[in-house]
Amino acid sequence: MGTDRLDEILDATYDCLTRYGVRRTTMDDIATTMGVSRSAVYQYVRSKDDAFRQLAGRLHDQALVRAREAACDQDTPYAERIRGVLAAKLDLVLHLAGDSPHTAELLDAKARLFGGICTAFTADLRRLLIGLFTETGTAEGVEPAEAADISIALVIGLENMPDARRLLGPASGALTAGLLGAPAVVR
Template sequence: MATDRLDEVLDAAYDCLTRYGVRRTTMDDIALRMGVSRSAVYQYVRSKDDAFRKLAARLHTQALERARDAAAAEDAPCATRARGVLAAKLDLVHRLTGDSPHTAELLDEKARLFGDICAAFTAELRQLLTALFTQAGTPAGLGPAEAADVCLALVTGLESVPDGERLLGPASDALLTGLLGASQASH
């Protein structure tokens, strides 16, 4: 039950974020959105900053679960698994940047409130990709961690393109063919 109420608080915080941004949202806004008193909101979060940190953590955790599931799909070829990890990151970014100009604040690695959450998310994606490239192998002169960095750089570039999700497939196919070899990338 408490988890459901926390989810309601975070959903209300997200709605307020899309309208006002982090700085202009107040605890009263969150409470009003929920239809409860401000003191009721304080039962689940310590402050507005705590609400937004928990919201950022929830969204990044959900995306990370999708990435972990993709990486763990042992019946799928390495390229498909890597593409799934990359798609989890790109989907999160496009969702947040598409909902409102304010929601992109949750992606800022330099932000005081969310920076550590964003950095940990990217670090874990890098670990997942590094493990995949360690298992599959990479071309001579390029280590698994470097291959992971190249893949993450691709997604970072696609984040700024309006139809980046459409381009992820062909771009990752081309990249993974180079990193894994044609035979592994096509399977």
């Protein structure tokens, strides 16, 4: 029951975030959205900041699970596995950017509340990509870490592009073809 109630609190926190943003949301707003007392919310989170940190952590963790699943899919060609890791990051960004102007606050690597979560998420994606590029090998003169950094830069560049989801396939296909030194399948 505790995890379910925490999920409800984080869902309510997200709802408040979309309406008010981090600064203007109060614990009363979260409790009212849930239909419970403020003291009931405090049983699961220490503060508004704690609720927002846990919410950011949950969203980034969900995206990381998708990235790991893509990276570990042994039945899929490497280029598609790499695209899957990048898609997890892009989907998180586009989802948050699309819900409200306030939800993008959860992606700010420089923010006091979320910076560590965002930085750790990107570092985890980088490690997954380095692992994939190490397994498959990279083009001559390109180290796996460099290939991972280039791939992350690609997805960051796509984050503000119109039609970013559609562009990810051909962009990552072209990128991996060059980084892997072999033709890549683009879907």
